[in-house]
Amino acid sequence: MTRAVAPIAKDDKIAALAAGLRGGDRRALARAITLVESTRADHRAEANALLAALLPHTGRSIRLGITGVPGVGKSTFIEAFGLHVIGQGHRIAVLAIDPSSKRGGGSILGDKTRMEQLARSEAAFIRPSPAGTTLGGVARRTREAMLVAEAAGFDVVIVETVGVGQSETAVAEMVDMFLLLLPPAGGDELQGIKRGIVELADLMVVTKADGDLLPAAGRTQSEYQHALRLLRPSAPGWTPSVLMSSAVSGKGIAEVWEAVGRYRAAVAQADALARRRADQARAWMWSEISEGLLAALREHEGVRAELKKLEHAVAEGRLTPGAAADRAIDVFLAGAKAR
């Protein structure tokens, strides 16, 4: 990672990198994303400079979040969907967010062969999840990679996440529209969808709606369509619905893209998209500040020694969380003062 970024240290290099990826140079695009993914302080400064240069050219894509439990057929759906979208004359970037992933390891999208056809297309750009341990860190890099992809002219950006853990909320907070893929099932099998995810969805898509699974897919669709009646519209002028799709037969793929268009029109009319993005940006800034302060506190030597003791005492009920927090903050700010 470092090697790829080392050559670009000066402002003119940043400008060249920006011009390169704006002009469609895929190597420049890859290097730019590698730069924003780096956690080195000097790289962060360069990344901020690059993003500042790119910012006027961002925001012109529809940002889609896609999640679903392992086995739902996420990558198969995304490939079929992506190829359809490209066929409509669009350019699509697929980014992944998965805090648990190790670069090159078994991370989602780590293995591009999962989307071989899509990966081969000049109109597509597929990027594995950045390495990282904290969701906040991974989310920041994915958000910034999204901006870079937009500046590179990709007008459809998909952020994929595994349907486990907290990452769905992070993704929902960085995209315009959130899609939940549902496996075909019925009756009690339906239980087990992670609590909270259904509520994030602007659109649900039952996958594998073909062959033997068609009846189960139909049951799933009607079950969730019914459950949706108990929820508020996810955005002004938009009520979530449940579609069926088959990557094999291609059935429903076009309908999903049409639904995305309808959603975009609905929220654009209500001016909801602009507000949503401004709110997301403000919220993102504050979560960045919060993450950054917590990271600084965790890295602080004096605090690190103290934290272990405090956490134990709190978990065992020997100390109130409030008192423990006051103590940790005092040590940190005193330490910051002394630095």
Next chain:
Amino acid sequence: MTRAVAPIAKDDKIAALAAGLRGGDRRALARAITLVESTRADHRAEANALLAALLPHTGRSIRLGITGVPGVGKSTFIEAFGLHVIGQGHRIAVLAIDPSSKRGGGSILGDKTRMEQLARSEAAFIRPSPAGTTLGGVARRTREAMLVAEAAGFDVVIVETVGVGQSETAVAEMVDMFLLLLPPAGGDELQGIKRGIVELADLMVVTKADGDLLPAAGRTQSEYQHALRLLRPSAPGWTPSVLMSSAVSGKGIAEVWEAVGRYRAAVAQADALARRRADQARAWMWSEISEGLLAALREHEGVRAELKKLEHAVAEGRLTPGAAADRAIDVFLAGAKAR
């Protein structure tokens, strides 16, 4: 608030206060809660000392969170429920959490006459929501008031919240069991329950299940009972259900209390309660740290001037949230250093 706390400045006063409320002195209880609700630095130190003294006597209550949209009949239900629980020989404390409330203003529970009968009982203690603007601050004071009430021998603690805003999550994170009150409705009226709340509920209770509203209450019950099939159990060994109640006829009130007992037995068996509380305490400590750091950053003069500009630039897309956050943190930690 200050006046009430002024007399207790020294350790022996803290000890006396702790002994007083442990002995059932209601004025000591009220003063103790006023102390933990104070935001003055010297009071916080006293509050931490008091809580340290009380901590060994906390945790022996069942902690219930109750929410529902305005008009669902929350206080009517809580009064009927509370009187029933007292009739079973228990002592009940009712705390409220409402970040938007102003002490003495139209806050929930601000007007005790809403629960006149319950408020008159020696076995009940009703406390309005502490004043405060940030949810984190209000939540901390409510959590600590809960500990004080437990030390004072109340073995059932209810934390009430209005069914709007973010406070439900905060309440769910401080209680053992979360109850969602549902208004009797049917068909499309069912729409509009805030997204996310249904997923937090360990138990749902349809209110006003009497007279003309009985059929609608029945529909609501079956609709939600059906929707629950799409969710995971909220705790190991426990599957949420939907009950009906009428504060007027008293119907269903005893059943709700029985359900609380069954829930408690189920989670105790799975040892889930102890783990849940330890996790809550750890999470609470970290949210306290996060809140505290953000508060310190907001209060920092140099940062305050900068923040306005940064937020505007971010909302207007002239600056990336990441770069803005880096800037704010640098100013803050440099400032902390310089202090």
